[in-house]
Amino acid sequence: MNDVINFQDIIKKSFLHLESFRNVSYIDMILGLTFSFLIGMFIYMLYHRTFRGVVYSYNYNVSFVLMTMITALIIMTISTNIVLSLGMVGALSIVRFRTAVKDPLDIVYMFWSISAGIACGARMYPLAVGGSLAIGIVVYWLSRRKVRGQPYLLIVRHTEEATDQLRAALRQLNGKLKSKTVRKGFTELTIEIVMLDDNTAFMQKISELAGVSDVSLINYTGDYAQ
Structure with missing residues (x-):
């Protein structure tokens, strides 16, 4: 009986004690x-420096700073108590983000912010700093690489009279037909071409x-607005 009581006391003291920040000092929080x-x-x-999209969003960029800090705060909170950690998992499981992220690179930045926040919350400061510097160097190097060839869409509207000559001219451009619209009196072609200059x-000549x-x-750019 004493063994059972002692075991229950250990469980209560170890896992069911709800003093959230008992193991996190003010220095660790700061x-x-x-x-x-x-x-x-x-x-x-x-x-901000490597952005290559069409419309830059200041609010979206600021969210990376707040996301990193909030993630660190959550990790510091749940790392002190198993009940809080389980409750946090249940609370976060019902959260749904409805904002559509069209650029895959933006998702990479989001995961980077969350990962850095987890490392800071777990007090792994060398890992957070060193990993962020390594990722930053790779991202900056990749963003400065010169893109060889830019894709363009060539839209040509013509009648049946120009079909043969236009076909020969487009063959020299090594383009890919993306769409063809035939209407009464004319035809509209959309061709994807890659220009090096x-x-x-x-x-x-075509006109x-x-x-x-x-x-x-x-x-x-290969992306369509939805």
């Missing part, structure tokens, strides 16, 4: 939040063909 803030600001500045002299009414060239 260090964790400070390191998470500095790493979050590093991610913030790197994202800004030489657009071919557009003048001078008999039966070609309009030629447009659009920069194409």
Whole structure:
């Protein structure tokens, strides 16, 4: 009976004690939040410097700093008590994020912020700093690599008169037909081409063909707005 009572006392004292911050000192909290803030600001500045999208979002970039600090705070909280950790898992399981992230690289930054926050909350400061510096160097190096060839969409509107000559001209561009719209009196072609420079002299030649009414060239990133 004494063994059972002692075992129950151990369980109560070890796992069911709800003093959340009993093992986290003020110094640990200050260090964790400070390191998470500095790493979050590093991610913030790197994202702003290497951003290549169409519309830059300041609020989305600021969320990386806050995400790193909040994650560190959560880890410091649940690392002190098993009941809190289990309750936090249950609470976070009902959270649903509805914001659509179109750029896969933005998801990488989000995971980076969460990972750095976990490392800071677990007091693994060398791992958080060293890992963030290594990831930052790789991201910056990849962002500065020169892209060979930019994709463009060439849109040509023509009549049946220009079909043969236009086909020969497009064959020289090594383009890929993306869409073809046939309407009464004219045909509209959308061709994907890759340009290594800004030489657009071919557009003048295509526009001078008999039966070609309009030629447009659009920069194409491969993403469509939804």
